[in-house]
Amino acid sequence: MFERKDYSRRPYTPEDKALAIQLRRDHGLPAEEIVAQVGCSLPTARRWLKEAKELGELEKVQVRRRRKDKSETAQD
Numbered sequence: 001m002f003e004r005k006d007y008s009r010r011p012y013t014p015e016d017k018a019l020a021i022q023l024r025r026d027h028g029l030p031a032e033e034i035v036a037q038v039g040c041s042l043p044t045a046r047r048w049l050k051e052a053k054e055l056g057e058l059e060k061v062q063v064r065r066r067r068k069d070k071s072e073t074a075q076d
Helices: 014-027 031-038 042-054 070-075
Strands: none
Touching: 014 031, 014 042, 031 042
């Protein structure tokens, strides 16, 4: 009578989730753009980002620079 559509797709990999988190953390992309890059659904991207935020995975890593002490500054 009617043809059944196949809605199956490959399962998401840990790399897919890591890429989504990296795109938000490093580039500040919104969930809608992450969907286009990763190929996941909007609810999935939002869930991954929410989980990452709760775990503190969206914090950018701050690289601390060594401060010059006064003797080094005087020589410059």
